[in-house]
Amino acid sequence: MTLVPDFSVQRVFVDPWTTGIDSHGMMALVTFLVGCTCGLVGNFLILRRMALMGDAISHSVLPGIAVAFLLTGSRGIGAMVLGAFVAAFATHLLVEGITRYSRVRPDAAIGIAFSTLFALGVVLVAVFADRVDLDQDCVLNGELPMIPLEPPVHLGSLSLGPPPLVRLAGLLVASVLLLALFYKELLLTSFDPGLAAALGLPVSAVHHGLMLWLALAVVASFEAVGAILVIALLILPGATAAILTERMVPRLVLGVVHAALSAIGGMHLSVALDCSPAGASVVAGGAWFTLAWLFSPTAGWVPRWWRSRGAA
Amino acid sequence: MLGCFLSAASAWLRLRLLVSVDVVLRLLGFLMAATLAARGGDGAGTLVSVCATVGMVADLAREVGGPQVAVHALMGPGVDPHLYRATASDLVRLQRADLILYSGLHLEGRMQETFERLRRSGRRVAAVTDGLARDRLINAGGEGQKDPHVWFDVRLWADCADAVAEALAGVRPASAEAFRSRASELKRRWDGLDRWVRGRVEEIPPTRRILVTSHDAFGYFGRAYGMQVVALQGISTVTEAGLADMAQLTDFIRSKGVPAVFLESSVSPAGLQRIAKDAGVRRGGELFSDALGTPGQKHGPFDLGTYEGMIRRNVDRIVEGLK
Numbered sequence: 001m002t003l004v005p006d007f008s009v010q011r012v013f014v015d016p017w018t019t020g021i022d023s024h025g026m027m028a029l030v031t032f033l034v035g036c037t038c039g040l041v042g043n044f045l046i047l048r049r050m051a052l053m054g055d056a057i058s059h060s061v062l063p064g065i066a067v068a069f070l071l072t073g074s075r076g077i078g079a080m081v082l083g084a085f086v087a088a089f090a091t092h093l094l095v096e097g098i099t100r101y102s103r104v105r106p107d108a109a110i111g112i113a114f115s116t117l118f119a120l121g122v123v124l125v126a127v128f129a130d131r132v133d134l135d136q137d138c139v140l141n142g143e144l145p146m147i148p149l150e151p152p153v154h155l156g157s158l159s160l161g162p163p164p165l166v167r168l169a170g171l172l173v174a175s176v177l178l179l180a181l182f183y184k185e186l187l188l189t190s191f192d193p194g195l196a197a198a199l200g201l202p203v204s205a206v207h208h209g210l211m212l213w214l215a216l217a218v219v220a221s222f223e224a225v226g227a228i229l230v231i232a233l234l235i236l237p238g239a240t241a242a243i244l245t246e247r248m249v250p251r252l253v254l255g256v257v258h259a260a261l262s263a264i265g266g267m268h269l270s271v272a273l274d275c276s277p278a279g280a281s282v283v284a285g286g287a288w289f290t291l292a293w294l295f296s297p298t299a300g301w302v303p304r305w306w307r308s309r310g311a312a
Numbered sequence: 313m314l315g316c317f318l319s320a321a322s323a324w325l326r327l328r329l330l331v332s333v334d335v336v337l338r339l340l341g342f343l344m345a346a347t348l349a350a351r352g353g354d355g356a357g358t359l360v361s362v363c364a365t366v367g368m369v370a371d372l373a374r375e376v377g378g379p380q381v382a383v384h385a386l387m388g389p390g391v392d393p394h395l396y397r398a399t400a401s402d403l404v405r406l407q408r409a410d411l412i413l414y415s416g417l418h419l420e421g422r423m424q425e426t427f428e429r430l431r432r433s434g435r436r437v438a439a440v441t442d443g444l445a446r447d448r449l450i451n452a453g454g455e456g457q458k459d460p461h462v463w464f465d466v467r468l469w470a471d472c473a474d475a476v477a478e479a480l481a482g483v484r485p486a487s488a489e490a491f492r493s494r495a496s497e498l499k500r501r502w503d504g505l506d507r508w509v510r511g512r513v514e515e516i517p518p519t520r521r522i523l524v525t526s527h528d529a530f531g532y533f534g535r536a537y538g539m540q541v542v543a544l545q546g547i548s549t550v551t552e553a554g555l556a557d558m559a560q561l562t563d564f565i566r567s568k569g570v571p572a573v574f575l576e577s578s579v580s581p582a583g584l585q586r587i588a589k590d591a592g593v594r595r596g597g598e599l600f601s602d603a604l605g606t607p608g609q610k611h612g613p614f615d616l617g618t619y620e621g622m623i624r625r626n627v628d629r630i631v632e633g634l635k
Contacts, residue, residue: 020404022407023400023403023404023407024400024404027400027403077425126554142422143397143398143422143423144398145398145399145400145402145403145406146398146403146422146423146426148403148407149403149406149407149426149430150426150429150430151429151430151432151433151435270399270400271400274399274400274401275399275400276397276398276399276400277399277400
């Protein structure tokens with residue numbers, strides 16, 4: 001067995017778009033949907049310096065699924081997702097509580113909240129569900145390659161595609177509508193909470209709303225495609241966009257572009273190397289970030305070096 | 313000034329987003345149409361392509377299908393099915409296969425849910441353990457959970473051949489008789505294997521018939537061949553053993569005078585190595601638990617990539633370690 005499979009342009013760059021459109025194309029579309037939704041939320045998280053909140057939420061869902069299992073006694077996905085969502089929002093409330101009523105800063109509060117909740121989950125599983133195969137890997141983490149296999153949802157005679165795809169598309173549409181409605185509030189409370197409060201905007205309600213949105217996005221994506229994609233795609237699109245421009249609307253649009261390029265790059269990489277498509281998409285996303293870092297017209301290393309050479 | 317900018321920006325964004333929603337919806341519609349095109353031609357002369365999850369299931373399919381089938385196993389040697397991650401080419405194989413065979417009883421974790429939905433939607437998908445009577449299975453915790461490691465009771469696993477034959481017959485009715493006769497032939501052959509295992513285990517002195525392993529995969533083996541089975545970790549390999557568990561197991565090994573403990577090819581050895589050291593006992597050879605060996609490697613005349621070779625080497629190692 002060779003480490004790197006044979007490379008052929010036909011197989012890697014043409015087949016995924018033609019004969020593989022229902023497998024590779026579908027996976028790329030799902031990755032794109034996750035990247036879009038998570039990227040939109042992620043842009044605001046980065047502005048608020050709360051980028052790790054997504055990471056925290058994806059860890060702290062364990063006690064949620066353990067409690068859901070203990071209450072319902074089943075590993076049905078509905079109860080698990082609800083438990084995960086409640087745990088995700090509880091993480092946010094805990095972080096808020098610690099930040100507000102102690103001298104601990106938000107970054108440390110995030111660290112305290114999610115590690116404690118995760119440990120609580122480990123203890124719950126060990127004590128109450130010892131003989132059962134219960135952990136978020138096997139219960140909640142979806143797998144990207146399994147999604148195109150799912151039988152499609154039908155709306156009348158129209159086939160809409162696998163259920164996770166439909167759910168993610170619905171979440172994206174809802175996210176976009178919410179963003180369009182509350183754009184002004186989100187932007188102002190993120191950039192300048194003091195001014196926003198002075199102008200009479202409900203700063204803390206907006207914050208709770210954003211966290212609710214984040215929890216929904218993380219749990220839905222988690223359930224569909226697993227943890228790697230979610231954590232990475234929360235940060236990478238927004239971070240790449242932030243390097244390229246200072247203005248918010250272009251940032252959001254660039255985040256979407258980054259999500260699309262990551263999905264497509266990941267698709268070709270996973271075909272070329274026959275590896276996990278989720279991992280490949282994150283590698284591609286990281287590569288696009290590196291390119292932006294090096295070549296961004298305003299802040300990139302290469303243009304800066306070029307300018308300083310001209311000045312010397 | 314700021315408000316003016318913001319409202320202009322938000323109006324522009326709204327327009328922008330409506331356009332992108334439209335694009336996404338169109339793309340969705342297009343892809344949906346593409347997925348609908350079902351696959352699976354049934355030319356009588358061609359091979360039935362079977363996609364199996366673990367090696368043990370693939371071996372069953374090869375034995376029962378004979379020359380009429382081409383079998384691919386998703387999980388290779390040394391892969392832990394509890395922790396398996398599918399790749400892009402796995403997906404293509406699963407989509408193109410005429411028949412998907414999996415072990416079932418939650419061995420494959422969440423993949424099983426996908427498989428069950430696929431079966432309800434009309435694809436040919438079968439769990440080889442589905443045909444077994446529920447009271448022949450070992451309980452694993454509450455809520456009707458069963459221990460999935462059925463293959464270590466040779467007779468029980470041989471009975472799974474019927475489910476495989478029926479599943480293959482569904483795909484290729486013309487060869488149904490050939491599949492059924494190969495299945496009953498296989499059951500006769502594995503009856504012999506079962507007797508051989510029983511005879512080998514009886515070579516171990518009765519007080520020493522205690523099998524200590526890393527995770528709880530040998531419940532069926534113990535029940536079928538009269539050995540007490542003790543494992544450091546539970547059914548799942550994810551939860552680590554606690555300190556009390558380790559101390560308890562060490563005391564147990566000392567008090568019973570167990571001569572050796574056994575590591576597994578697909579599970580981390582650290583915990584059990586520590587116990588072997590503390591209790592002052594030997595480490596017996598590594599056992600196969602949730603995967604077969606590498607095809608082509610031999611144990612005597614038997615290929616380790618087959619079910620029979622895997623069982624024979626496990627049993628020889630257990631007997632040599634404990635005798």
